[in-house]
Amino acid sequence: MHFRTAGKKASAFFLAALLAFSSGIQPALAAGISLVRDAETENMIREFSTPIWRAAGLLPSSVRVYLVQDNRINAFVTAGQRMFLNTGLITQADTPLEVIGVIAHETGHMAGGHLVRGQEAMSKMSLPMIASMVLGIGAMAAGAGDAGMAIIAGGSHIAQRSVLAYSRQQEGAADQAGATYLQRAGMSGKGMLDLFSKFRDQEALSTTQQDPFIQSHPISEDRLASLEERVNASPYFDQTDTPERIHQFKMVQAKLFGFVDEPSVTMRRFPQSDQSDYARYARAIAYHKLGQNEQSLAEIDALLKKEADNPYVWELKGQVLFESGRAAEAVGPYHRALSLKQGEPQLQLGLAQALLAIENSGLGGSGAAAGTPIASAAAPLSPSISDKPQLLAKLDQTEIARIALGYLQTSSKTDPENPTTFFQLAIAHGRLNNIGMAELSTAEYYEAIGAMRDARGHAATAQRHFKEGSPEWLRAQDIMQEEG
Incomplete structure (x- = not known):
């Protein structure tokens, strides 16, 4: 796939x-x-x-x-x-x-x-x-x-x-x-x-x-x-699925068909004559896989007229925009998805990735001076900014990285087994000149995928940036001592 x-x-x-x-x-x-x-x-x-x-x-x-x-x-x-x-x-x-x-x-x-x-x-x-x-x-x-x-x-x-x-x-x-x-x-x-x-x-x-x-x-x-x-013999034998559960299930089926099947198969399964929510969902994914992103977005926008409160349709819109090189435009849909499904770690990760991919006027600008660590994350993104790519493009790269860092740190606490979160944390910390944390996040990424030789190497480098006995130093020590 x-x-x-x-x-x-x-x-x-x-x-x-x-x-x-x-x-x-x-x-x-x-x-x-x-x-x-x-x-x-x-x-x-x-x-x-x-x-x-x-x-x-x-x-x-x-x-x-x-x-x-x-x-x-x-x-x-x-x-x-x-x-x-x-x-x-x-x-x-x-x-x-x-x-x-x-x-x-x-x-x-x-x-x-x-x-x-x-x-x-x-x-x-x-x-x-x-x-x-x-x-x-x-x-x-x-x-x-x-x-x-x-x-x-x-x-x-x-x-x-x-x-x-x-x-x-x-x-x-x-x-x-x-x-x-x-x-x-x-x-x-x-x-x-x-x-x-x-x-x-x-x-x-x-x-x-x-x-x-x-x-x-x-x-x-x-x-x-x-x-x-x-x-x-169960008193609940005749219980049936609710219409809401059936709709939820069919939406998931459509998404899986769209992602798993070849686009040609998806188009045969869900022809243009089928204007159901499920068909639009699957076709949007198939069009995206074909690189026909305007057709994909058209299907998504039509779907959103009926599924405006579905966080996962907004997530798909963010994905399509992001993967077609329109990161600033992807932030708004990802932000909307997260507002509808608060605390969902994969949506937090998606939003953070879009933020970190924005090319803006702050690149190479007023970031932190060499050797100056910035450990804190910024407050969550304001809705007044998230839907305005032109404003996002004017934010300083340091500010964007701090906002992304906040989402990633929250995501990693809820979903600590996702290697991609550590990968993105390393990028965010690197942008903020948090060298020790960037190395530690890289070590955690390698640990998560089982590449322990690389994990120990980055953990050893990270440890040199932390005070002995600090939580970060101890975490690096744990990775260095892990078997494998």
Whole structure:
């Protein structure tokens, strides 16, 4: 999946940086998995999942959800309360309840402590181990700057085909547990039953034609019968998806189709005769991938007439403008998106990236003098400025960097596992002549992607700029002493 479209100076810079950072690990890449970052999809999944996790006695803030870029239906969990869902599960499901059913089933595996069989390393997997095989880091892979959709490619040691091989006993237990959690949460298990019934029909197919889920989650007639009995007995069996949930789900499906499929496929799936919100959303992305950004923006603006309060449509507009080299114009849409979804770390990151990419009259101007650290961040961007590219272009580069730094620092606290945030923090600190913090952020970036040799080198350089025993000095020390 390749999201990079037309780009100018900023895009060229980030692409060069991406290639430089990934060149040392590309030989290790093989048939691995690709992780996709998207705030809209992730938030939808968390909305679906939170009642289930609570019903299972799990702390929602402790569960990590990862989207796997794969058109086939699959889902799996690993130790450390990490749940992986294929994009194909979302795009091929007929209803939100079907996805919710799979989430409940996987929660049953998670709460039951079912471990990965024959893959002991996976039971100890941490995010840096996943990210150590990074090919595309966050927003850079999505067009050198987008913080919405982004790919992180994993190595062969976590290839999906060998991730899970649950026993039939574990499968039945996960079914029953999932159905229990759904009932406790006041939700129907019909979606789980419907989807698993479809999988039963796949058992007659060759393994090359089956979805991975059926291979790692064997479905027997007895298992399906037991699940049907349990689900039908629930007082919530007849509960259906609300119109609002269905609309949310179809918008996410359209976005995934737009980003995952080739533009020609998207255009066939959503022809111009289709003027629905979903079709416009998908076509806007397809046009952008083709570099036809005016057509893309026209679709987005038409969509915004009906979806004016949808932060993710504003985010997409910011992405299209940013990736077409119009960073100052992208700030307003990103700012609007963040005002509608306050505190969303990926939107904060997107806004900060757009700010840092602005070419303005302050470049090379009244920045900090050499050796003068500027540690503080500026107040958030004013709405009176964010929508006026001509005013943004007049801001001093130092002021822009300080504003961006504030958003990035907040984003990193909420989403500390995003390597792109550290990459952008390094840029912001560098602009402000905070050499120690720029080096420390670079070290944290390398640590996040598992390149520990580079991480330790930058941490050692950073440490020389801090007072011994200070929090920054100690953080650098931790990185230097980390194994790997």
